[in-house]
Amino acid sequence: MKLVILDRDGVINFDSDTFIKSPEEWIPIPGSLEAIARLNQADYRVVVATNQSGIARGIFNIMALNAIHQKMHAAAQSVGAEIDAVFFCPHAADDSCDCRKPQPGMLHTIAKRFDVSLKGLPMIGDSLRDLQAGFVVGCAPYLVLTGKGAKTLAKGGLPPGTTSYPDLAAVVDHLLKAPALIYAV
Template identity: 80%
Template sequence: MSERTPPVKLIILDRDGVINLDSDAFIKSPEEWIPIPGSMEAIARLNQAAYRVVVATNQSGIARGLFSMHALNAIHQKMHDAAQQAGADIDAVFFCPHAADANCDCRKPKPGLLHEIASRYEVSMKGVPTVGDSLRDLQAGYVVGCVPFLVRTGKGIVTEAKGGLPPGTTVFDTLSAVVDHLLTPA
């Protein structure tokens, strides 16, 4: 009799505005990366519930020359360190370094990053929760079958006010509130 591996439970989070404070001037250095209160603890609770937490983020500041790959790696190292200090683990970070006019497949709202995640984890994106603060985050997930969650942190309040959210989008104040919802037994 062969043992069956349990299916991977994934959640996909945008970075800026969901995990950390956002800035219209971009997060260009580790010093500018500041976690939203409660976000690291929310990720730890997801891990405790057997979720693998994956980040999918547009980082056009690289193409714009605002920061280097070295700086981006240092920012992500700070994020991983902050997660570990809270007892959390971010499994992977997928990012698009291209500018909006590059017409690449990986820049959200296009679903390229999500296809990469599906391929890496050998899973369908159908039903995978995706959390973002902008319409493009939700659109990228929706087209591949993810369940969209909008948070009001970052650009979320403005995004909610503009409307036009993908069908089935649920809105919460914070990532922590999304996690409360996901971990509450039905």
């Protein structure tokens, strides 16, 4: 099975400093859903791993998050894309959980659920914590310059082997040109 792990805000949809709190605020980045469809067509399964501390902060609740994800799934399906699963951490940064990126707990859960090794799997994010979470478990880190990506790149300190691309569509172009054996799990 080939699997790709994506962050949500800033990778699939536009990010907001005030959180994505409702389905109306969830707006896909042009080309991102079509990129997911291309991954699906190449037999990749696509999983989202997203920190959602707005729940712990009381900014939105689980029902709002579910509605946002319903919209994301429907929008993906409208262009022939399938997101296999969405994993999220509802905790605040000071909750000391093991699932909030950069901690690797959410990625370990994905590996167990899909019965895959994380070694070499593409982890695509726009923040340092996305890349760090992937790197410590052996994922191949990809930085998109959408969302917080340009600021992340400018700050430096990226995990070794991180490559950067303008957006998710460009990462997918690269993945689909790369030898499939590298990403097979």
